[in-house]
Amino acid sequence: MASVRVESEVTRIMMGVNESSIKGYPHASISSKSAFEWTLNKIIRSNTSGFKLFFLHVQVPDEDGFDEVDSIYASPEDFRNANRKDKINGSHLLEYFVNRCHDIGVACEAWVKKGDPKEVICHEVKRVKPDLLVVGNRGLGPFQRVFVGTVSEFCVKHCECPVVTIKRSAEETPRDPVDD
């Protein structure tokens, strides 16, 4: 006999997404797109009303604090404009994911933060309290990882929620696997 299971609130899935290192904004990285498609196809499936997606894009400030190396800043206003430009780039990246969700009928929220991606993602997990964090991963070998570090490894270790890491498929890996 089938037991009755009451459907509780939606399952909240947070995703860290970033821009393509090859094509730049507004294009999403291969691993972000892989993680998103995996979540749609393997987890959400046809149950679009049972889930809500939270997209977080973290922008890394330059070492010297400038947002764009090539820009010349001559007044406080230049900085305000540069900041606005950065936000536009980040939000255009998010637009891709939000539009896809809208087409499919999955509720979502998306926002941009600045800082160290791994730290910010864990901080936002603490705040948003998702049921699951999905992060993409380039699938680098140990030798490559030494030089680039991986956000996903840090999140698996430190985020206060279940975390699943989705690797790019071999066919999607660019010639230089550090690219994404």
Added chain:
Amino acid sequence: MASVRVESEVTRIMMGVNESSIKGYPHASISSKSAFEWTLNKIIRSNTSGFKLFFLHVQVPDEDGFDEVDSIYASPEDFRNANRKDKINGSHLLEYFVNRCHDIGVACEAWVKKGDPKEVICHEVKRVKPDLLVVGNRGLGPFQRVFVGTVSEFCVKHCECPVVTIKRSAEETPRDPVDD
């Protein structure tokens, strides 16, 4: 406009489950049950026909050693047919999960293997090729982990599929957190 998404084959979720270290067979460990309930409530939800669960229980061989067991249990009836004495302990553990799935209407398979749990789980992932591996975790601190090791950490690193680790809640943790 909503895009049409074709529902492909079911999502295959594999779970490594083990017996309670406190109550012994046929009782499942707290972390196995937590991982199972999380999968039902947060991932499968009401979409019972969209998923298939694969339960693997790995028994660590006694010093005496015992026979290889590779039966597959897919329904409550299969357990009635299991009468070999050396199978009863492992299969009774699996019965809990298979019965729950049967009640809810989620397709499943379950089987027992012998060996080192972390090695066997990764080997079975290679063979079964699930879309996701869910493993429970006692949520031990670094100090405790040094002594007991954790299967989940090994799986996250070495299994050839996405892996999600589900911790027990604080309320469920026994006085000695190494117990499960």
